[in-house]
Amino acid sequence: MAADAVAARTRLPLAAAILLAIGAAIMLTPLLWTLALSFKANSALIGNSGAALGPPWTLENYGAILGNGQTMRWLLNSMIVSAGTTVGVLILTSLAGYGFARLEFAGRRFLFLFVLMGLAIPGQAVILSQHQLFAWANLHNSYPGLILPGLTTSFGVFFMTQYMRAIPRELDEAALLDGASHWRIFTRVILPLTVPAQSTLAVFTFLGSWNDYWWPLISVTRSEMYTLTVGLAAAQMNYAQTSGLGYLMAQAMFASLPIFIVYLIFQKQIIAAMAGTALK
Protein backbone atom coordinates (compact mmCIF):
# COMPACT_ATOMS: atom_id res chain seq x y z
CA MET A 1 0.00 0.00 0.00
CA ALA A 2 2.79 2.34 0.89
CA ALA A 3 4.49 1.45 -2.36
CA ASP A 4 1.35 2.44 -4.26
CA ALA A 5 1.36 5.83 -2.55
CA VAL A 6 4.98 6.42 -3.50
CA ALA A 7 4.29 5.44 -7.11
CA ALA A 8 1.36 7.87 -7.24
CA ARG A 9 3.56 10.66 -6.04
CA THR A 10 6.22 10.02 -8.64
CA ARG A 11 3.84 10.30 -11.59
CA LEU A 12 3.41 13.86 -12.81
CA PRO A 13 -0.05 15.19 -13.77
CA LEU A 14 -0.36 15.98 -17.49
CA ALA A 15 -0.92 19.70 -16.91
CA ALA A 16 2.26 19.93 -14.84
CA ALA A 17 4.22 18.02 -17.48
CA ILE A 18 3.05 20.44 -20.19
CA LEU A 19 3.97 23.45 -18.06
CA LEU A 20 7.40 21.92 -17.43
CA ALA A 21 7.93 21.41 -21.16
CA ILE A 22 7.02 25.05 -21.85
CA GLY A 23 9.36 26.17 -19.06
CA ALA A 24 12.20 24.08 -20.44
CA ALA A 25 11.60 25.59 -23.88
CA ILE A 26 11.76 29.11 -22.39
CA MET A 27 15.04 28.19 -20.70
CA LEU A 28 16.58 26.68 -23.83
CA THR A 29 15.30 28.89 -26.65
CA PRO A 30 17.60 31.85 -25.91
CA LEU A 31 20.60 29.53 -25.84
CA LEU A 32 19.65 27.70 -29.02
CA TRP A 33 18.87 30.97 -30.78
CA THR A 34 22.28 32.33 -29.78
CA LEU A 35 23.91 29.15 -31.02
CA ALA A 36 22.06 29.44 -34.34
CA LEU A 37 23.05 33.09 -34.79
CA SER A 38 26.69 32.26 -34.11
CA PHE A 39 26.77 30.04 -37.20
CA LYS A 40 25.36 32.68 -39.54
CA ALA A 41 27.26 35.09 -41.78
CA ASN A 42 27.15 38.60 -40.32
CA SER A 43 26.05 40.05 -43.64
CA ALA A 44 22.99 37.79 -43.68
CA LEU A 45 21.88 39.06 -40.27
CA ILE A 46 21.88 42.79 -40.95
CA GLY A 47 18.40 43.99 -40.19
CA ASN A 48 17.03 40.45 -40.25
CA SER A 49 17.95 38.22 -37.34
CA GLY A 50 15.07 35.97 -38.35
CA ALA A 51 17.44 34.67 -41.01
CA ALA A 52 18.98 32.61 -38.20
CA LEU A 53 16.41 29.89 -38.60
CA GLY A 54 17.57 28.35 -41.84
CA PRO A 55 20.76 27.52 -43.75
CA PRO A 56 23.30 28.50 -44.99
CA TRP A 57 25.48 27.99 -41.93
CA THR A 58 29.07 29.11 -41.68
CA LEU A 59 32.04 28.76 -39.34
CA GLU A 60 33.45 32.18 -40.23
CA ASN A 61 32.60 33.71 -36.84
CA TYR A 62 34.45 31.04 -34.93
CA GLY A 63 37.33 31.31 -37.35
CA ALA A 64 37.43 35.05 -36.69
CA ILE A 65 37.60 34.43 -32.93
CA LEU A 66 40.47 31.96 -33.20
CA GLY A 67 42.32 34.41 -35.43
CA ASN A 68 41.72 37.27 -32.98
CA GLY A 69 44.55 37.49 -30.46
CA GLN A 70 42.53 39.62 -28.06
CA THR A 71 39.79 37.10 -27.41
CA MET A 72 42.37 34.36 -26.86
CA ARG A 73 44.25 36.65 -24.49
CA TRP A 74 41.05 37.34 -22.53
CA LEU A 75 40.42 33.60 -22.33
CA LEU A 76 43.93 33.08 -20.99
CA ASN A 77 43.47 35.90 -18.46
CA SER A 78 40.20 34.40 -17.24
CA MET A 79 41.86 31.01 -16.84
CA ILE A 80 44.82 32.43 -14.92
CA VAL A 81 42.64 34.54 -12.65
CA SER A 82 40.04 31.83 -11.97
CA ALA A 83 42.65 29.10 -11.42
CA GLY A 84 44.75 31.41 -9.23
CA THR A 85 41.75 32.41 -7.14
CA THR A 86 40.66 28.78 -6.77
CA VAL A 87 44.09 27.51 -5.70
CA GLY A 88 44.52 30.47 -3.33
CA VAL A 89 41.14 29.95 -1.72
CA LEU A 90 41.77 26.22 -1.24
CA ILE A 91 45.14 26.79 0.41
CA LEU A 92 44.03 29.63 2.70
CA THR A 93 40.71 28.11 3.75
CA SER A 94 42.00 24.61 4.43
CA LEU A 95 44.86 25.97 6.55
CA ALA A 96 42.45 28.20 8.46
CA GLY A 97 39.88 25.42 8.68
CA TYR A 98 42.44 23.09 10.27
CA GLY A 99 43.44 25.79 12.74
CA PHE A 100 39.87 26.56 13.76
CA ALA A 101 38.56 22.99 13.73
CA ARG A 102 41.38 20.90 15.18
CA LEU A 103 43.55 23.16 17.31
CA GLU A 104 43.10 24.97 20.62
CA PHE A 105 44.54 28.42 21.12
CA ALA A 106 43.69 31.59 22.99
CA GLY A 107 41.10 33.72 21.19
CA ARG A 108 40.03 30.96 18.81
CA ARG A 109 36.29 31.55 19.29
CA PHE A 110 36.66 35.28 18.97
CA LEU A 111 38.76 35.04 15.81
CA PHE A 112 36.29 32.60 14.26
CA LEU A 113 33.44 35.02 14.92
CA PHE A 114 35.59 37.78 13.48
CA VAL A 115 35.94 35.77 10.26
CA LEU A 116 32.20 35.00 10.15
CA MET A 117 31.52 38.74 10.33
CA GLY A 118 32.74 38.89 6.75
CA LEU A 119 29.61 36.98 5.65
CA ALA A 120 27.58 40.11 6.37
CA ILE A 121 29.75 42.46 4.29
CA PRO A 122 28.48 42.64 0.70
CA GLY A 123 30.92 43.32 -2.10
CA GLN A 124 29.47 46.69 -2.99
CA ALA A 125 30.26 48.06 0.48
CA VAL A 126 34.01 47.54 0.12
CA ILE A 127 34.72 47.70 -3.58
CA LEU A 128 35.44 51.44 -3.81
CA SER A 129 37.88 51.32 -0.90
CA GLN A 130 39.48 48.23 -2.40
CA HIS A 131 39.86 50.17 -5.62
CA GLN A 132 41.67 52.99 -3.77
CA LEU A 133 43.85 50.55 -1.83
CA PHE A 134 44.85 48.66 -4.98
CA ALA A 135 45.58 51.93 -6.79
CA TRP A 136 47.83 52.92 -3.89
CA ALA A 137 49.59 49.55 -3.98
CA ASN A 138 49.89 49.79 -7.76
CA LEU A 139 48.07 46.49 -8.27
CA HIS A 140 45.52 47.45 -10.91
CA ASN A 141 45.96 45.84 -14.34
CA SER A 142 47.75 42.88 -12.77
CA TYR A 143 46.92 39.26 -11.97
CA PRO A 144 47.45 39.72 -8.19
CA GLY A 145 45.10 42.69 -8.40
CA LEU A 146 42.43 40.53 -10.03
CA ILE A 147 42.96 37.54 -7.73
CA LEU A 148 43.36 39.03 -4.24
CA PRO A 149 39.77 40.25 -3.58
CA GLY A 150 38.48 36.75 -4.38
CA LEU A 151 40.56 35.22 -1.60
CA THR A 152 38.67 36.79 1.31
CA THR A 153 35.96 34.17 1.55
CA SER A 154 34.47 33.87 5.01
CA PHE A 155 32.14 31.23 3.65
CA GLY A 156 35.09 29.12 2.53
CA VAL A 157 36.64 29.18 6.02
CA PHE A 158 33.30 28.38 7.61
CA PHE A 159 32.74 25.53 5.15
CA MET A 160 36.19 23.96 5.65
CA THR A 161 36.01 24.37 9.44
CA GLN A 162 32.63 22.62 9.60
CA TYR A 163 33.90 19.81 7.40
CA MET A 164 37.11 19.26 9.35
CA ARG A 165 35.28 19.40 12.66
CA ALA A 166 33.27 16.35 11.62
CA ILE A 167 36.41 14.20 11.16
CA PRO A 168 36.87 11.87 14.16
CA ARG A 169 39.46 13.03 16.71
CA GLU A 170 40.98 9.57 17.12
CA LEU A 171 42.53 9.80 13.68
CA ASP A 172 44.99 12.52 14.56
CA GLU A 173 45.31 11.90 18.29
CA ALA A 174 47.17 8.67 17.59
CA ALA A 175 49.49 10.45 15.18
CA LEU A 176 50.02 13.25 17.68
CA LEU A 177 51.02 10.76 20.39
CA ASP A 178 53.50 9.28 17.95
CA GLY A 179 55.10 12.70 17.80
CA ALA A 180 53.88 13.84 14.40
CA SER A 181 53.79 17.59 13.86
CA HIS A 182 50.54 19.38 13.13
CA TRP A 183 51.82 20.18 9.66
CA ARG A 184 52.32 16.48 9.05
CA ILE A 185 48.86 15.59 10.38
CA PHE A 186 47.33 18.34 8.28
CA THR A 187 48.96 17.23 5.04
CA ARG A 188 48.93 13.44 5.57
CA VAL A 189 45.77 12.77 7.56
CA ILE A 190 43.27 15.62 7.25
CA LEU A 191 43.78 16.98 3.73
CA PRO A 192 43.24 13.61 1.98
CA LEU A 193 39.95 13.26 3.87
CA THR A 194 38.68 16.65 2.70
CA VAL A 195 38.89 16.03 -1.04
CA PRO A 196 35.08 16.14 -1.52
CA ALA A 197 34.87 19.46 0.31
CA GLN A 198 37.86 20.80 -1.61
CA SER A 199 36.32 19.96 -4.96
CA THR A 200 33.00 21.52 -4.01
CA LEU A 201 34.64 24.73 -2.91
CA ALA A 202 36.87 24.67 -5.99
CA VAL A 203 33.95 24.45 -8.42
CA PHE A 204 32.08 27.32 -6.75
CA THR A 205 35.13 29.51 -6.50
CA PHE A 206 36.01 28.87 -10.12
CA LEU A 207 32.48 29.61 -11.35
CA GLY A 208 32.23 32.76 -9.25
CA SER A 209 35.61 34.06 -10.33
CA TRP A 210 35.06 33.21 -14.01
CA ASN A 211 31.79 35.15 -14.06
CA ASP A 212 32.83 38.08 -11.86
CA TYR A 213 32.11 41.34 -13.61
CA TRP A 214 32.33 44.48 -11.47
CA TRP A 215 35.81 44.11 -9.96
CA PRO A 216 37.64 43.31 -13.23
CA LEU A 217 35.61 46.07 -14.89
CA ILE A 218 36.94 48.75 -12.56
CA SER A 219 40.34 47.27 -11.73
CA VAL A 220 41.50 46.72 -15.30
CA THR A 221 41.85 49.65 -17.69
CA ARG A 222 44.19 48.07 -20.26
CA SER A 223 42.36 45.84 -22.71
CA GLU A 224 45.11 43.19 -22.77
CA MET A 225 44.40 42.53 -19.08
CA TYR A 226 40.61 42.15 -19.51
CA THR A 227 39.00 38.92 -18.44
CA LEU A 228 36.56 37.35 -20.91
CA THR A 229 33.55 38.74 -19.07
CA VAL A 230 34.78 42.33 -19.24
CA GLY A 231 36.35 41.98 -22.68
CA LEU A 232 33.10 40.76 -24.21
CA ALA A 233 31.17 43.55 -22.50
CA ALA A 234 33.55 46.05 -24.07
CA ALA A 235 33.26 44.32 -27.44
CA GLN A 236 29.46 44.54 -27.23
CA MET A 237 29.68 48.28 -26.78
CA ASN A 238 32.21 48.76 -29.56
CA TYR A 239 30.50 46.66 -32.19
CA ALA A 240 27.80 48.16 -34.31
CA GLN A 241 24.99 46.10 -32.90
CA THR A 242 23.65 44.72 -36.12
CA SER A 243 26.67 44.38 -38.37
CA GLY A 244 28.59 42.05 -36.05
CA LEU A 245 25.72 40.11 -34.54
CA GLY A 246 26.85 36.65 -35.60
CA TYR A 247 30.37 37.35 -34.40
CA LEU A 248 29.14 38.60 -31.01
CA MET A 249 27.00 35.53 -30.52
CA ALA A 250 29.89 33.28 -31.48
CA GLN A 251 32.01 35.06 -28.87
CA ALA A 252 29.27 34.49 -26.30
CA MET A 253 29.13 30.78 -27.12
CA PHE A 254 32.90 30.49 -27.18
CA ALA A 255 33.22 32.21 -23.80
CA SER A 256 30.54 30.00 -22.23
CA LEU A 257 32.01 26.75 -23.52
CA PRO A 258 34.63 26.18 -20.79
CA ILE A 259 32.12 26.85 -18.06
CA PHE A 260 29.52 24.55 -19.64
CA ILE A 261 32.14 21.82 -19.81
CA VAL A 262 32.92 22.31 -16.12
CA TYR A 263 29.20 22.24 -15.42
CA LEU A 264 28.54 19.06 -17.42
CA ILE A 265 31.45 17.22 -15.78
CA PHE A 266 30.61 18.29 -12.24
CA GLN A 267 26.83 18.63 -12.56
CA LYS A 268 26.05 15.99 -9.95
CA GLN A 269 28.53 17.37 -7.44
CA ILE A 270 27.46 20.96 -8.07
CA ILE A 271 23.80 20.22 -7.49
CA ALA A 272 24.41 18.04 -4.42
CA ALA A 273 26.94 20.43 -2.95
CA MET A 274 24.92 23.59 -3.51
CA ALA A 275 21.94 21.98 -1.94
CA GLY A 276 23.87 20.51 0.98
CA THR A 277 26.03 23.44 1.99
CA ALA A 278 23.47 26.18 1.74
CA LEU A 279 21.22 24.45 4.22
CA LYS A 280 23.83 23.92 6.92
Add this chain to the structure above:
Amino acid sequence: MSAGAGTRRDPGYAFIAPFLLVYCLVLIMPALHGIWLSMYVVDIWGDGRFAGLANYGRLFADPVFAQSLVNTLVVTLMVVPILTAIALALALALNRAGRGAAVLRGIFFSSAVLSVTIVTLIWRFILAPDAGLLGEAAQAIGAEPLPFLSSPGLALWALAITTIWWSIGLPMLLFLAGLQQIPGDLYEAAALDRASRWRTFTSITVPALKRTTILVVMLQTAAQLQLFGQSQLLTAGGPSGASRTVVLFMNETAFGRWELGYAQAAAEVLFVIILAVTLTQYWLTGRAGEGEHGR
Protein backbone atom coordinates in the same frame (compact mmCIF):
# COMPACT_ATOMS: atom_id res chain seq x y z
CA MET B 1 57.28 21.30 8.19
CA SER B 2 57.85 24.94 8.87
CA ALA B 3 54.22 26.09 8.92
CA GLY B 4 53.53 24.19 12.15
CA ALA B 5 56.61 25.55 13.82
CA GLY B 6 55.24 29.00 14.72
CA THR B 7 55.19 28.58 18.46
CA ARG B 8 55.49 25.16 20.05
CA ARG B 9 52.42 25.71 22.19
CA ASP B 10 49.96 27.34 19.80
CA PRO B 11 50.51 26.22 16.22
CA GLY B 12 46.90 27.27 15.58
CA TYR B 13 47.99 30.83 14.88
CA ALA B 14 50.33 29.70 12.12
CA PHE B 15 47.47 27.93 10.37
CA ILE B 16 44.98 30.78 10.51
CA ALA B 17 47.46 33.62 9.98
CA PRO B 18 47.66 33.50 6.15
CA PHE B 19 43.90 33.79 5.74
CA LEU B 20 43.54 36.38 8.49
CA LEU B 21 46.22 38.53 6.91
CA VAL B 22 44.52 38.61 3.50
CA TYR B 23 41.11 38.96 5.17
CA CYS B 24 42.13 41.98 7.24
CA LEU B 25 44.05 43.69 4.44
CA VAL B 26 41.59 43.15 1.60
CA LEU B 27 38.20 43.05 3.35
CA ILE B 28 38.15 44.43 6.90
CA MET B 29 40.45 47.39 6.28
CA PRO B 30 38.54 48.52 3.16
CA ALA B 31 35.25 48.04 5.05
CA LEU B 32 36.40 50.40 7.80
CA HIS B 33 38.08 52.72 5.35
CA GLY B 34 34.79 52.85 3.43
CA ILE B 35 32.98 54.39 6.39
CA TRP B 36 35.64 57.08 6.58
CA LEU B 37 35.62 57.54 2.80
CA SER B 38 31.86 58.12 2.84
CA MET B 39 32.46 61.19 4.99
CA TYR B 40 34.97 62.62 2.57
CA VAL B 41 34.42 64.94 -0.35
CA VAL B 42 36.80 63.90 -3.13
CA ASP B 43 37.28 65.92 -6.27
CA ILE B 44 38.74 64.53 -9.50
CA TRP B 45 42.04 63.00 -8.32
CA GLY B 46 42.40 65.90 -5.87
CA ASP B 47 43.05 65.56 -2.16
CA GLY B 48 39.72 65.25 -0.48
CA ARG B 49 38.49 67.12 2.54
CA PHE B 50 36.61 65.79 5.52
CA ALA B 51 32.96 66.79 5.39
CA GLY B 52 31.28 64.75 8.11
CA LEU B 53 27.82 63.64 7.07
CA ALA B 54 27.54 66.10 4.18
CA ASN B 55 27.57 63.29 1.57
CA TYR B 56 24.63 61.62 3.28
CA GLY B 57 22.70 64.92 3.40
CA ARG B 58 23.34 65.45 -0.30
CA LEU B 59 22.39 61.86 -1.06
CA PHE B 60 18.97 62.10 0.55
CA ALA B 61 18.25 65.30 -1.39
CA ASP B 62 19.45 63.84 -4.68
CA PRO B 63 16.54 62.87 -6.99
CA VAL B 64 18.84 60.68 -9.09
CA PHE B 65 19.77 58.61 -6.02
CA ALA B 66 16.14 58.50 -4.88
CA GLN B 67 15.11 57.21 -8.30
CA SER B 68 17.82 54.55 -8.32
CA LEU B 69 16.86 53.45 -4.81
CA VAL B 70 13.20 53.14 -5.80
CA ASN B 71 14.16 51.28 -8.99
CA THR B 72 16.26 48.85 -6.95
CA LEU B 73 13.46 48.17 -4.49
CA VAL B 74 10.89 47.79 -7.29
CA VAL B 75 13.00 45.35 -9.30
CA THR B 76 13.64 43.37 -6.10
CA LEU B 77 9.89 43.20 -5.50
CA MET B 78 9.35 42.07 -9.10
CA VAL B 79 11.99 39.37 -9.06
CA VAL B 80 11.86 37.78 -5.60
CA PRO B 81 8.21 36.60 -5.40
CA ILE B 82 8.13 35.31 -8.99
CA LEU B 83 11.49 33.61 -8.66
CA THR B 84 10.55 31.97 -5.36
CA ALA B 85 7.20 30.72 -6.68
CA ILE B 86 8.64 29.30 -9.91
CA ALA B 87 11.58 27.72 -8.07
CA LEU B 88 9.25 26.04 -5.58
CA ALA B 89 6.98 24.75 -8.34
CA LEU B 90 9.96 23.40 -10.27
CA ALA B 91 11.38 21.70 -7.19
CA LEU B 92 8.05 20.04 -6.41
CA ALA B 93 7.74 18.82 -10.00
CA LEU B 94 11.34 17.66 -10.35
CA ASN B 95 11.83 16.05 -6.93
CA ARG B 96 11.71 12.54 -8.32
CA ALA B 97 14.08 9.88 -9.56
CA GLY B 98 14.48 9.18 -13.23
CA ARG B 99 16.40 10.41 -16.20
CA GLY B 100 13.82 12.93 -17.41
CA ALA B 101 13.73 14.80 -14.11
CA ALA B 102 17.54 14.84 -13.95
CA VAL B 103 17.80 16.29 -17.47
CA LEU B 104 15.21 18.95 -16.66
CA ARG B 105 17.03 19.90 -13.44
CA GLY B 106 20.15 20.33 -15.53
CA ILE B 107 18.32 22.50 -18.08
CA PHE B 108 16.78 24.78 -15.49
CA PHE B 109 20.11 25.24 -13.75
CA SER B 110 22.16 25.69 -16.94
CA SER B 111 21.65 29.46 -17.35
CA ALA B 112 23.10 30.06 -13.86
CA VAL B 113 26.61 29.23 -15.06
CA LEU B 114 26.63 32.04 -17.63
CA SER B 115 28.23 35.38 -16.87
CA VAL B 116 26.13 38.52 -16.76
CA THR B 117 27.81 39.73 -19.95
CA ILE B 118 26.59 36.73 -21.93
CA VAL B 119 23.14 36.77 -20.35
CA THR B 120 22.54 40.43 -21.17
CA LEU B 121 24.00 40.05 -24.66
CA ILE B 122 21.53 37.27 -25.39
CA TRP B 123 18.55 39.05 -23.87
CA ARG B 124 19.30 42.40 -25.46
CA PHE B 125 18.77 40.78 -28.83
CA ILE B 126 15.73 38.88 -27.66
CA LEU B 127 14.03 41.96 -26.23
CA ALA B 128 15.00 44.35 -29.02
CA PRO B 129 11.66 45.33 -30.59
CA ASP B 130 12.68 45.48 -34.26
CA ALA B 131 14.89 42.48 -34.95
CA GLY B 132 14.71 40.61 -31.65
CA LEU B 133 13.27 37.17 -31.06
CA LEU B 134 10.25 38.50 -29.16
CA GLY B 135 9.67 41.15 -31.81
CA GLU B 136 9.78 38.57 -34.59
CA ALA B 137 7.43 36.34 -32.63
CA ALA B 138 5.01 39.22 -32.01
CA GLN B 139 5.02 40.17 -35.69
CA ALA B 140 4.47 36.56 -36.68
CA ILE B 141 1.17 36.53 -34.80
CA GLY B 142 0.32 40.02 -35.99
CA ALA B 143 0.89 41.83 -32.68
CA GLU B 144 2.82 45.01 -32.01
CA PRO B 145 6.20 44.20 -30.34
CA LEU B 146 6.66 45.63 -26.84
CA PRO B 147 9.52 48.17 -26.60
CA PHE B 148 11.06 46.55 -23.49
CA LEU B 149 14.37 48.35 -23.64
CA SER B 150 13.23 51.83 -24.60
CA SER B 151 10.03 52.36 -22.65
CA PRO B 152 10.39 53.74 -19.10
CA GLY B 153 7.49 51.59 -17.93
CA LEU B 154 8.96 48.37 -19.29
CA ALA B 155 12.72 48.78 -18.70
CA LEU B 156 12.58 47.40 -15.16
CA TRP B 157 10.56 44.43 -16.43
CA ALA B 158 13.33 43.79 -18.94
CA LEU B 159 15.81 43.62 -16.04
CA ALA B 160 13.44 41.43 -14.03
CA ILE B 161 12.72 38.94 -16.84
CA THR B 162 16.41 38.61 -17.67
CA THR B 163 17.31 38.18 -14.00
CA ILE B 164 14.64 35.54 -13.40
CA TRP B 165 15.78 33.52 -16.44
CA TRP B 166 19.38 33.81 -15.28
CA SER B 167 18.95 32.98 -11.59
CA ILE B 168 16.19 30.35 -11.38
CA GLY B 169 18.69 27.51 -10.85
CA LEU B 170 19.97 28.14 -7.35
CA PRO B 171 16.63 28.65 -5.55
CA MET B 172 15.29 25.56 -7.33
CA LEU B 173 18.23 23.55 -5.96
CA LEU B 174 17.70 24.92 -2.46
CA PHE B 175 14.04 23.87 -2.52
CA LEU B 176 15.02 20.45 -3.89
CA ALA B 177 17.45 20.06 -1.00
CA GLY B 178 14.75 21.14 1.43
CA LEU B 179 12.37 18.52 0.01
CA GLN B 180 15.03 15.81 0.27
CA GLN B 181 15.36 16.46 3.98
CA ILE B 182 11.72 15.69 4.73
CA PRO B 183 11.61 12.16 6.18
CA GLY B 184 9.80 9.76 3.84
CA ASP B 185 7.90 8.07 6.70
CA LEU B 186 5.92 11.29 7.20
CA TYR B 187 4.44 10.81 3.73
CA GLU B 188 3.89 7.10 4.30
CA ALA B 189 2.00 7.85 7.50
CA ALA B 190 -0.11 10.40 5.63
CA ALA B 191 -0.83 7.85 2.91
CA LEU B 192 -1.90 5.28 5.52
CA ASP B 193 -4.23 7.91 6.99
CA ARG B 194 -5.64 8.39 3.49
CA ALA B 195 -4.79 12.08 3.60
CA SER B 196 -5.50 13.90 0.33
CA ARG B 197 -2.71 15.15 -1.90
CA TRP B 198 -3.52 18.76 -0.96
CA ARG B 199 -3.73 17.99 2.76
CA THR B 200 -0.38 16.19 2.63
CA PHE B 201 1.13 19.20 0.88
CA THR B 202 -0.20 21.79 3.33
CA SER B 203 0.42 19.86 6.53
CA ILE B 204 3.75 18.20 5.74
CA THR B 205 5.54 19.85 2.80
CA VAL B 206 4.75 23.51 3.47
CA PRO B 207 5.77 23.58 7.16
CA ALA B 208 8.92 21.57 6.42
CA LEU B 209 9.97 24.06 3.73
CA LYS B 210 9.57 27.14 5.95
CA ARG B 211 13.26 27.59 6.70
CA THR B 212 14.24 26.99 3.08
CA THR B 213 11.70 29.54 1.90
CA ILE B 214 13.03 32.17 4.29
CA LEU B 215 16.57 31.40 3.14
CA VAL B 216 15.64 31.66 -0.55
CA VAL B 217 13.72 34.91 -0.13
CA MET B 218 16.46 36.57 1.90
CA LEU B 219 19.35 35.40 -0.32
CA GLN B 220 17.51 36.58 -3.42
CA THR B 221 16.57 39.90 -1.83
CA ALA B 222 20.19 40.59 -0.87
CA ALA B 223 21.31 39.59 -4.37
CA GLN B 224 18.75 41.75 -6.22
CA LEU B 225 19.48 44.79 -4.05
CA GLN B 226 23.00 44.59 -5.51
CA LEU B 227 21.81 44.24 -9.11
CA PHE B 228 24.32 45.91 -11.41
CA GLY B 229 25.40 44.19 -14.60
CA GLN B 230 21.92 43.78 -16.09
CA SER B 231 21.17 47.46 -15.49
CA GLN B 232 24.45 48.63 -17.02
CA LEU B 233 24.64 46.25 -19.97
CA LEU B 234 21.00 45.77 -20.90
CA THR B 235 19.56 49.27 -20.68
CA ALA B 236 22.49 51.45 -19.52
CA GLY B 237 20.14 52.54 -16.72
CA GLY B 238 17.82 54.18 -19.21
CA PRO B 239 15.63 55.47 -20.60
CA SER B 240 16.31 58.60 -18.52
CA GLY B 241 17.23 56.69 -15.39
CA ALA B 242 14.15 54.45 -15.38
CA SER B 243 16.27 51.33 -14.81
CA ARG B 244 19.28 52.76 -12.97
CA THR B 245 19.97 50.74 -9.82
CA VAL B 246 21.85 51.89 -6.72
CA VAL B 247 24.99 49.98 -7.67
CA LEU B 248 24.92 51.46 -11.18
CA PHE B 249 24.51 54.88 -9.51
CA MET B 250 27.60 54.07 -7.41
CA ASN B 251 29.55 52.99 -10.45
CA GLU B 252 28.67 56.11 -12.43
CA THR B 253 29.38 58.42 -9.49
CA ALA B 254 32.67 56.78 -8.58
CA PHE B 255 34.17 55.98 -11.97
CA GLY B 256 32.35 58.45 -14.19
CA ARG B 257 32.76 61.56 -12.07
CA TRP B 258 35.35 60.23 -9.55
CA GLU B 259 33.22 61.35 -6.60
CA LEU B 260 34.37 58.37 -4.54
CA GLY B 261 33.18 59.67 -1.17
CA TYR B 262 29.70 60.40 -2.47
CA ALA B 263 29.46 56.99 -4.14
CA GLN B 264 30.67 55.31 -0.95
CA ALA B 265 27.91 57.04 1.02
CA ALA B 266 25.42 55.39 -1.35
CA ALA B 267 27.21 52.09 -0.74
CA GLU B 268 26.83 52.48 3.03
CA VAL B 269 23.09 53.18 2.69
CA LEU B 270 22.69 50.01 0.63
CA PHE B 271 24.89 48.12 3.11
CA VAL B 272 22.58 49.06 5.99
CA ILE B 273 19.52 47.89 4.00
CA ILE B 274 21.18 44.56 3.12
CA LEU B 275 22.36 44.11 6.71
CA ALA B 276 18.77 44.61 7.89
CA VAL B 277 17.64 41.90 5.44
CA THR B 278 20.35 39.53 6.66
CA LEU B 279 19.55 40.10 10.34
CA THR B 280 15.83 39.59 9.62
CA GLN B 281 16.72 36.26 8.07
CA TYR B 282 18.64 35.11 11.17
CA TRP B 283 15.77 36.22 13.37
CA LEU B 284 13.13 34.50 11.21
CA THR B 285 15.07 31.23 10.78
CA GLY B 286 15.71 31.21 14.52
CA ARG B 287 11.98 31.46 15.10
CA ALA B 288 11.21 28.90 12.43
CA GLY B 289 13.63 26.57 14.22
CA GLU B 290 11.85 27.10 17.54
CA GLY B 291 8.56 26.29 15.87
CA GLU B 292 9.94 22.97 14.66
CA HIS B 293 11.08 22.09 18.17
CA GLY B 294 7.57 22.68 19.42
CA ARG B 295 6.11 20.06 17.12
